[in-house]
Amino acid sequence: MTDGRAVCVIGLGLIGGSLLRAAARDGRVVWGTTESTVDADSARKDGYDIASTVDEALSRAATEDALVVLAVPLPAVDGVLRRVRRFAPGCRLTDVVSVKAPVAEAVSRLAPGVRYVGGHPMAGTAKSGWAAGSADLFGGAAWVVAADEGLDLEVWADVATLALATGAVVVPAAIDEHDAAVARISHLPHVMAAVLATVGAAGGPLAMALAAGSFQDGTRVAGSPPELVIGMCEGNRAALLAAVDDALGRLGAARGSLASTGGLAATIRAGHQGRNSLDDHQAAEVTADLTDHDALAKLRELGRTGGRVVALIR
């Protein structure tokens, strides 16, 4: 009954709903809850065990020693943590929010008694809601699991085991390194796509009539729901600022070079090399030994060098 494999998911949107399905498929006792009656009704209709309130779901998590997963947007995290403090104050807790420092800070402030290890599955954001979810959403995806010094290795293993069970691979990372990385490869691309789409459209109907592959690709994510993108980018403000500054500096250098000598070779060649880094990236796949006395440091180093965990020794 309390084998520690039970999972309680708070929030049943695309990510939470997909995780509930994937955890059930893994043979676990799972239940969830959501403020959306549409999503709750759909999930119940699909045969899942959905609690009527967050308090009810959390009380059961405390009784049955479930791993609690926060799958709500960043602005809703504080409110849920206040309920956690009241109904499951010592629970094992993880989350799936796309930035990690603000969530970790909120947990220390609002629910300091929980055993928290943050997570971030790198799965799509273009659709939302229970109906868009699938047990297969995480197949092959990178699932970041926070690996800062001092974290509870038992909970780390529980979170990583759940991620692996969904078909994801685990990328361990310090939360500040995670936030800096996603600012560059997830949040900045949204800002750049928005700027490019705006500048292109300012060219009027002739420009739109001539737009081909490079503009189509470069602006694709500007088609995502704006509220989701705004929330995601604003939530990672500090790290995103650094990435935007880097982009501004490089774009300004391109501008200066084009204006003075007319040359763009340095900009274009650096970009080509950057793209090659992506195409050439080879991830080392390892079995993580959590009995190692220096396990967390080794996990962080693995993530920092682009590697990932595909199995665990506990």
Added chain:
Amino acid sequence: MTDGRAVCVIGLGLIGGSLLRAAARDGRVVWGTTESTVDADSARKDGYDIASTVDEALSRAATEDALVVLAVPLPAVDGVLRRVRRFAPGCRLTDVVSVKAPVAEAVSRLAPGVRYVGGHPMAGTAKSGWAAGSADLFGGAAWVVAADEGLDLEVWADVATLALATGAVVVPAAIDEHDAAVARISHLPHVMAAVLATVGAAGGPLAMALAAGSFQDGTRVAGSPPELVIGMCEGNRAALLAAVDDALGRLGAARGSLASTGGLAATIRAGHQGRNSLDDHQAAEVTADLTDHDALAKLRELGRTGGRVVALIR
């Protein structure tokens, strides 16, 4: 023999080679030439009539009243125009270079006696050489045909007829409006992709391991051959500078807003609207009446409002 439908293509790379094939498929007398012996040999092996030298190809064009197509990169245009002046000084001339003002300027300077109407088929740049070409390359593509006041309407019709015969649709545009538009939707996307790829790769292996759809799409064109991209972008220097300045201004505004209030809503919403302009773009398809006393002005206005020509009345 001299029905005016003959086509002489100078340069047999991706675009020139594809045009030679498409014109031949249209039942025209066609020949070409190239400085690349590899491309020349391949084209001959494929059954095409390939002259040994530019001079020979142009002499024949003068004799047989062919439409001459410059299909060489911008830096090679001046050299070919000097041969045109000598061997086909009064020929009908068009080109397929991706910027129009520098070519028009070179024509006035080096071969002022030709009847020139510039063109630009919006077809791929990622591959190059005769072997990469195909008679189908232009199917459904936009083929810009310069429509500035004073151009020779007969040659305009010849160029547009050739473009339509390849399966393209014709977008008429003043050359400065063309250059401004492609700076925004073709050249700026390459600069932005290069900057994004560089900033992302600077995040190291962890960033590359986490890079998903938004970064993949936003940097795709940074994988193009750098020399082609550099030549294309540098050739449109003045218009690209204006587009880069617009992008710098908007990215700077996003930076300022993120730093001061933490808000990105204006940036992201404007980008979403810009992307919608692309997705919602509906091109009016018209039959152009070249007997109209104000034909060129009407053609420019058609292009400016996003329309295109699918048939001609001469």
